[in-house]
Amino acid sequence: MAGYSRLMEADEAGTLARLKTHRIELIDPAIAKNKGRIVKTTGDGMLVEFHSVTDAVKCAMEIQQRMQRRNSDVPKDRRIEFRIGINLGDIIFEDDDIFGDGVNIASRIEQLAEVGGICVTAAVAAQIADHLEVFIEDLGEKTLKNISRPVRLFRLGLERSDSSQDFDAKRTVSKPSIVVLPFNNMSGDPDQEFFADGLTEDILTELSRRHELFVISRNSSFVYKNRAVNVREVAEKLGAQYLVEGSVRKIGERVRVTVQLIDAANDAHIWADKYDRRLDDIFAIQDEITAAIAATLPGRVEAAQRDHLARIKPANMAAYECALTAKVLHHRSTFADNEQAQSLIDRAVALDPGYAHAHAWRACILGQAWVNGWCEDKDAVWSEIVAALDRALALDDNDADVHRILAAVNVNNNALTTAQYHQERALALNPNYDLVVVQQGELLTWLGRPEEGIEWIRKAMRLNPHHPERFWSHLAKAHFAAHQYGEAIEAFMHLSVMDYVQHSFIAACYGWLGDEIAAAAHMKKVRALLPDFGVESFLATLHYAQQSDVEHLREGLVKAGAEARHQAAHDIATRK
Structure with missing residues (x-):
């Protein structure tokens, strides 16, 4: 890390927090993705071992390119920037550490690298010349401290890589x-x-x-x-x-x-x-x-x-227009619309591979299919979702929508700690984005803090008086989790169309209120929409962190007659 002492003197807590963020979001995942192993870390640097020169260079290029984008809106005197040195040579393993000339040379050439740049030895340059499309500049022979022989060094240019070309392409998206x-x-x-x-x-x-x-x-x-x-x-x-x-x-x-x-x-x-x-x-x-x-x-x-x-044929749409139309279809939440959305978002990505927003929304649209079971191979689709989000994050990790969708996908995978991290990043990047704010309320409800969730959801509604109708559903579920059944029912009544999930929550509300007739009416609608509805299978689709919240909903459904009907059907089958 360049300028570590200066940054620590100016803002120790802030520097450490930002460095930790870069490691969590970028550096450690890039190392893992390229099959590297962190040997040791110091306050301002780290030593990493790779089995392949190509993997080491790809990792270094990704880190430096993405750091350029991360620093694009950061004042120059507050930027966290790195120098990277890469060497190929024999090493000695001892007590989980590595030693030898190969390590010493890597350490010395790192110090000669430009800030934000990569310096490599001749052995590295020779290995990657025919395998990676990267600009290589000969720096000549250099004398290194405590190294007896001169070492020929090369600079790797970031401007010629595939990723940087994607970044340039990203700028050409025809946004409004x-x-x-x-x-x-x-x-x-x-x-x-x-x-x-x-x-x-x-x-x-x-x-x-x-x-x-x-x-x-x-x-x-x-x-x-x-x-x-x-x-x-x-x-x-x-x-x-x-x-x-x-x-x-x-x-x-x-x-x-x-x-x-x-x-x-x-x-x-x-x-x-x-x-x-x-x-x-x-x-x-x-x-x-x-x-x-x-x-x-x-x-x-x-x-x-x-x-x-609406007046343009999809074949004539640009990447932005395809992505926007795909989002509209996604929000309709039907199997047929999701299929069309997938087709359009795939076209957006094909038209502009460097469009981070399109990659993020591709993950979101595939995630909708994954959650609703609109796919034959859920494992394969999940792998596509993860890959799309990785790509979006690599292209633009300062996009609130990217982190918002990452949070949503992780909620649906019950990875609530990871979801919370990305949700906080999305809020920091855009605290007035109604979709981010409402999702904060939704996440707090899952985490067992529905009273706080209600405040965030209402804030989102105030921020955008023209908010999507589904905000009412989020608010209603938060009220239910807070045991505020009347308020939950009133919020659900703002929905023009309800699916079996919403009718289930309303039935549970009436179950807790002791209104058997209303509860039975909504359970009847649940069974009409989903004939094989079962309490346990329904609860398994939800994401409560607290078991007490699961039990609260289960008991409400039982009071509404959900289990009673199942047991009655079982008794009739047994008598037959």
């Missing part, structure tokens, strides 16, 4: 572009100017966290501050498909903010809203309004894109 124009101060109060500008800048920052949008920079948009603008001209000049404009007006002790989203192609207003708040804490108001707009706007853009895509 959006410009946020400076909000107008309509108050006649110069003191409110800072509020209008701050609100605009905060919205820009939050929207930039959404990797499915291309957000025009502040420097470009603030050129139009206090100027009358023609929407189409601004959009054409900045290359934006959508514009956001708004105003701030102070009236007594209240402030009103209006915002609207405009389609630049036809000057049509896609969405508009207003926020009326007391001026008790202007910074809290700024944060609240920013969060609401940042949560709602991407959904409105996506809806406008869907209307456009």
Whole structure:
């Protein structure tokens, strides 16, 4: 690690935490994937043994390329960067450690590597020249400390690898572009100017966290501050498909903010809203309004894109458009729609192999098939899910959606500790993304903390008033886990269509409330939707960490008559 002492002096706790994150997410998995073995670690480095030179170089290339992306939005003086040296030579094994000239030379050439670079010996360069597509630069012979003979060294260029080509391709995805124009101060109060500008800048920052949008920079948009603008001209000049404009007006002790989203192609207003708040804490108001707009706007853009895509044949779609259409089909949650979604997301990946968002959503769509049993070989599909997520993470591990989907998939595999880690990463990357926030509530419910879960789910609903209907189902299940049966039933009633899972929870609610007639009615709907419904098989599909939560649901279903009917059927069969 370059600059370890400087970074530790400036922020010891933060440096150690970030270094730990890099190891968990990137370094250790890359070593394991390439069949390496960590021999020992020091505070600022590690010694790793590989059985293959090719594996060692592939591992080093992956680490350095992904670290470049991880550091892309980190201030230069806070970046964690590595130097890597690779040597091929005989080693001596003793007490789980390795020794010899081969190790000493690797240690010395690491110190000569560029920050963020890889330095190798001639033996390594000769081995990989015909096996890996990588740029190799001859650095000549160098004298190394405590090594008697000169050693010829080479630099490996990161710019020519397959992965870097994927990264460049990723940038060409045709995402919807959006410009946020400076909000107008309509108050006649110069003191409110800072509020209008701050609100605009905060919205820009939050929207930039959404990797499915291309957000025009502040420097470009603030050129139009206090100027009358023609929407189409601004959009054409900045290359934006959508514009956001708004105003701030102070009236007594209240402030009103209006915002609207405009389609630049036809000057049509896609969405508009207003926020009326007391001026008790202007910074809290700024944060609240920013969060609401940042949560709602991407959904409105996506809806406008869907209307456009409905008129396009799939064969003519770009990677982004295929991915968006696949997401729409995925959310319908049927076998036929899932099949179509798989086809479209496969096309998105084929069109742009470096599109991290598409790889992540491929895992999500395959995960839906895996969870619902819409696949013949579940083990093979699970392997595809893991591979797609690995690829997405390698391409862009700063995408909140990638970590959100990783968390969701791990929940469905009952790996709740891993799910919690990725969920926290997703929240850190985009705390105002309604799908991340609602999933935090869902995960807390599985972990046995439903009261906290309820707060997070309600926060997601406040962030995005146009939230998907399924948020109500998450809220209802959290209320049930908190033993709040009336609130759970009321939340379920917001769903326009319910499957056997929701009817099962409602039946359990009525079972606990002692309403036998209502409980029996919902159990009847469960059996109509799933004739072979069984309590134990149903409970096995859920992900509660606490056995007490499992027992709570089991008892509610028994009170609703689920087991009683099964036992009665068994008794009749026995008498026959």
